Amino acid sequence: MNAAVSTSAGVLEARNIVKTFSVRREGRTREVRAVNDVSVAVAPGEIVGLVGESGCGKTTLSRIMIGIEQPTQGEVRYGGKPVADRADWAALRRSVQYVFQDPFTALCPTMRIGKALAEPLAIHGLCAPSERDGKVARMLEMVGLHPDVARRMPNQLSGGQRQRVNLARALMVEPKILICDEIVSGLDVSVQAQVLQLLLDLKQRLDLSLIFISHDLRVIRYLCDRVLVMYLGEIVEQGETASVFDNPRHDYTRTLLAAIPDHSRALAAMADNA
């Protein structure tokens, strides 16, 4: 227990999180443990990968960490203090932001991109109203979009463009930690690479920490310093990305690694690039 008390400033931590859902089948109610006693922490400047198959609880865990879902047990801590009430969550969301998995549902369909991006500035009064358009244009350029995109509606953009907009919107409040839930899994492979590269650039430029959730081990390997492997609601293995990939200890991790098409060739290719 004491070992987990890394109470330095800026650390986001989920402690002993349990989340159960009631599922009703054939008239009987059954408890399903989506997340079972899981702890995660992310320190400033770190990229933590959370990997596991669909339905293993990684999205639920990430949603608990931003307060969209409530844990059945356990607590979320930020900067060493528990996040308890509404005010705490509001404070946390000034420095921790979230990018949703599905770029098509995460943007309000009736709001222009420019307005959607300016909204966080207006809500928190981050700058004078006259400066908002300029900030939005600069942010659009930073995520690799033309400033004219501000005048478009969400349905006029492609999936990759929308995901860049979602990323930009989360960055408008200048967060220190960004939680990315499968943000490239809905995109074409060629676009995936662009968005990942963008994420790495932004991480460098804005000094971000990332929690990066994915079921794609190649993406995790490419991006993360540290990786946690989730299986059926529990963390079965964690450690430095390289050591987990080169020397997996848990059977599930081995199965995952073996399932990567051309794993050895992909590794070789990445080693060449590095």
Next chain:
Amino acid sequence: MAAPATLPTQGGPGLIQRLRVNVALGAGVVLLVIMVLAAVAAPLLASSGPTEVDLMAVRLPPSPQHWFGTDAVGRDLLSRVLYGGRVSLLIAGVGMIGSLTLGTLMGMLAAFGNRFVRPAVDRVIEIQLAFPYVLLAIAVTSAVRPSTPVLILLMVLAAWAAAARVVRAIALQERGKDYVKAAEVLGASRLRIAMLHVFPSVLPSLVVLAAMQMAAMIVFEATLSFLGMGVQPPTPSWGGIMLDGKNYITSAWWVASLPGLAIVVTSLALVLIGDGLQARTEAMRAREGDR
């Protein structure tokens, strides 16, 4: 995975169905425009005032002089139906706007209120939906003298709950979507989410509701006036004129049936418009890849 959402109108309505929708919508608009123009231009079109009595020309059947015939005291029926249209359409319009305003407010409260407000509003909507409105009207008009403001109030009371239920359903559906959660994470207040994010998605359905409720309002005004609880004589309204003709239905059929025809045509036009708009918003949603 994301590809189907960007494909154009796959599985959307076919050409024939789209054509049918457009023809119905067009016919509705044309009919409604005719009825509204006739009511607005009543002073130009009517051959006499709506309350001008001519005791020498009582209960005349339709003829070149009196296209719609005359009633029991010799008033020109076409003039009365034209002027009655002004009264009926105006009252229905004001009633519809009042009902939609109250309904939208309550529907949004039922979706976005706090945990005490939501169930309370839900119960009020249910009670209102369960209450027979003609009974309510009889109760109210026996307590206070029937007049036009009372009539409009009754119409709003009778119709707002149906609008509230539609608004609530759409708002709740939108509320569960990721974009609302994203706004919450960015710090948006519940009021802000309701007004700026969710309400614009409710708007297309509100336009459909406006047409449907306008039709219901016209019938409701006619019902109450026919029962003597609505617009009071000698002011003509479509329901009121039908009441005048009720006693002569076998000897002078035109007095009751021609204002009835005006009611049927107008509400038919509005229902056609409502159906057409509904089909269009649905097609639009399907195109947007709204999931």
